[in-house]
Amino acid sequence: MRATVNEYTPQCAANMASVAPLPRRSVVAWLVAFGVALLVTSACVLAPVAAGSNNPLLSEVIYRGFSHLCHQTPERSFQVDAHPFAVCARCFGLYAGFAAGVMLYPLVRSLGKRDTPARAWLIIAAVPTTVDFALGFFGIWENTHFSRSLTGALLGIVAAFYVVPGLVDVSQTNWRSRFMKDS
Numbered sequence: 001m002r003a004t005v006n007e008y009t010p011q012c013a014a015n016m017a018s019v020a021p022l023p024r025r026s027v028v029a030w031l032v033a034f035g036v037a038l039l040v041t042s043a044c045v046l047a048p049v050a051a052g053s054n055n056p057l058l059s060e061v062i063y064r065g066f067s068h069l070c071h072q073t074p075e076r077s078f079q080v081d082a083h084p085f086a087v088c089a090r091c092f093g094l095y096a097g098f099a100a101g102v103m104l105y106p107l108v109r110s111l112g113k114r115d116t117p118a119r120a121w122l123i124i125a126a127v128p129t130t131v132d133f134a135l136g137f138f139g140i141w142e143n144t145h146f147s148r149s150l151t152g153a154l155l156g157i158v159a160a161f162y163v164v165p166g167l168v169d170v171s172q173t174n175w176r177s178r179f180m181k182d183s
Contacts, residue, residue, distance in 0.1 A: 026111040029171035030102070033164055037099035044092050048083030062086050078145060090129070093149030097156025104157075105164045114169040116162045125158035 047062035063086050066072065070087040077084035078092060085092055105111070128151040135141040 025171040026168045029167045034102045037102050041095045041099045044086045047086035048080040051083040052081035089145040090148035090152040093152025094156040097153030098160050101157035101160025114165050116165050125155045129155050
């Protein structure tokens with residue numbers, strides 16, 4: 001039997017009417033994660049800009065904040081106007097990659113999913129960073145700002161796919177009922 005114009009069958013795999021809307025909390029959790037990741041990445045660049053713009057207080061606060069997370073060796077950091085970023089090239093790659101991973105997350109996976117990929121993917125993503133570090137540490141190869149930041153970015157992007165589902169899961173928790181059980 002031949003189909004006529006009135007008997008059209010949509011070719012989409014999913015009927016849009018049957019797709020459940022994302023919980024608002026999931027979207028808020030993703031937006032907060034992206035905002036914080038963008039803020040942290042921006043602060044890495046803001047420190048040298050502030051130092052070069054004669055704003056030493058802001059610069060000092062940012063540098064001190066990141067000093068607990070990174071060695072901040074100037075020779076291993078990108079620079080703006082001869083002032084190093086608040087973190088080294090590898091850490092900047094991690095932060096920028098993480099921000100990019102969080103931004104791209106909803107394009108790759110649904111915010112409604114709370115499961116994480118297999119841990120093997122995180123380990124695989126850490127291998128280039130580990131190899132880059134080890135080759136430089138043992139003097140086999142001189143790594144560069146580019147290799148440090150690129151391998152860090154790869155790890156940061158993949159890490160986002162483990163952090164976002166956790167934040168979405170936490171956002172879906174009914175905290176009131178958890179703490180008010182005995183009341």
